Amino acid sequence: MPRRDGAGPVWWHGRFRGCGYRITAGREAxxxxxxxxxxxxxxxxxxxxxxxxxxxxxxxxxxxxLEILVNMGLVFKFDxxxxxxxxxxxxxxxxxxxxxxxxxxxxxxxIDYTEFINEEIELxxxxxxxxxxxxxxxITSHIIQFYGICSVCQKGN
Amino acid sequence: MPRRDGAGPVWWHGRFRGCGYRITAGREAxxxxxxxxxxxxxxxxxxxxxxxxxxxxxxxxxxxxLEILVNMGLVFKFDxxxxxxxxxxxxxxxxxxxxxxxxxxxxxxxIDYTEFINEEIELxxxxxxxxxxxxxxxITSHIIQFYGICSVCQKGN
DNA sequence: CTGTTTAATGAAAACCATTTTCATTAAATA
DNA sequence: TATTTAATGAAAATGGTTTTCATTAAACAG
Ligand SMILES: [Mn+2]
Ligand SMILES: [Mn+2]
Ligand SMILES: [Zn+2]
Ligand SMILES: [Zn+2]
Numbered sequence: 001m002p003r004r005d006g007a008g009p010v011w012w013h014g015r016f017r018g019c020g021y022r023i024t025a026g027r028e029a030x031x032x033x034x035x036x037x038x039x040x041x042x043x044x045x046x047x048x049x050x051x052x053x054x055x056x057x058x059x060x061x062x063x064x065x066l067e068i069l070v071n072m073g074l075v076f077k078f079d080x081x082x083x084x085x086x087x088x089x090x091x092x093x094x095x096x097x098x099x100x101x102x103x104x105x106x107x108x109x110x111i112d113y114t115e116f117i118n119e120e121i122e123l124x125x126x127x128x129x130x131x132x133x134x135x136x137x138x139i140t141s142h143i144i145q146f147y148g149i150c151s152v153c154q155k156g157n
Numbered sequence: 158m159p160r161r162d163g164a165g166p167v168w169w170h171g172r173f174r175g176c177g178y179r180i181t182a183g184r185e186a187x188x189x190x191x192x193x194x195x196x197x198x199x200x201x202x203x204x205x206x207x208x209x210x211x212x213x214x215x216x217x218x219x220x221x222x223l224e225i226l227v228n229m230g231l232v233f234k235f236d237x238x239x240x241x242x243x244x245x246x247x248x249x250x251x252x253x254x255x256x257x258x259x260x261x262x263x264x265x266x267x268i269d270y271t272e273f274i275n276e277e278i279e280l281x282x283x284x285x286x287x288x289x290x291x292x293x294x295x296i297t298s299h300i301i302q303f304y305g306i307c308s309v310c311q312k313g314n
Numbered sequence: 315c316t317g318t319t320t321a322a323t324g325a326a327a328a329c330c331a332t333t334t335t336c337a338t339t340a341a342a343t344a
Numbered sequence: 345t346a347t348t349t350a351a352t353g354a355a356a357a358t359g360g361t362t363t364t365c366a367t368t369a370a371a372c373a374g
Contacts (some may be wrong), residue, residue, distance in 0.1 A: 081343095120282060126276075147297055183352075
């Protein structure tokens, strides 16, 4: 059931086929969850959201699909330090500008912030250029994250 | 054998005792390796360097001691994305200014850089303050890292 | 629509860094 | 030197992720 979205057939089908990947029910379900659900889902989170409507999709397929999506650049993979990877669609198909993360080390609440993004991006760009030249690195990505205790966890102390 | 170091007894003994921790042969060996060896050692790296002269020290003790050191703020713990934690003395007892990391995702070569540290620190400080106020977070640490392919890995392609 | 090719899949087992358990050892202190 | 109890090693457990392998089903040609 190739739904339309106001602008042609399901946006990722083309890219998938272009990379030689097949369109399967499991993959449709996984992408569906990533597009609708909240962000920063672990593989297990995705599994739990996919499973009710698709009991046939196993956790292994979740992992395999997420890896493909990360390699294709459609999904970001993050490590917030709690021992499990988190995934987030690069483009929420709408809003969702580039942002960085603020992580509560107590409850793992994660806040997307964009407040200082522009300055950060600018500095990052400069730094990247300088480092590339000086060390001959081909820089492909960066991480900026802040860790601390969220307001909720501070109260319940 | 409490060696001297130009300025009193082994520098960390006091802090250790102050925290109620005992000074043991294993811990002396581990600190010794951290002080002498190159940086960014994994727990296993430390084990391999400690073992020859101290076959009695097990990997478990390496992990336990490193955790204590991290909690005491004497050692930094890093995750460069290869599935194992890396440890680095906060103060190499000499030089070693605050620095950030450039990581090759192919060979895991890690470069400490300080080129843009001042600007980065400044921006980080501003951002931290802004985020603290806006989101009520008590921020305790940050991560900035660049990932890419080092010059060596680019050639051997 | 049907048959063929082979990527995709699920279940179970394997992986592997790190943590936990528990009986034993030894640092600190009186 | 005796006492207390933190520290320790070996082995088992943990837990997220990956691999294995036999089975299923997209994709596509006819
Ligand atoms: Mn986010
Ligand atoms: Mn370093
Ligand atoms: Zn919290
Ligand atoms: Zn490299």
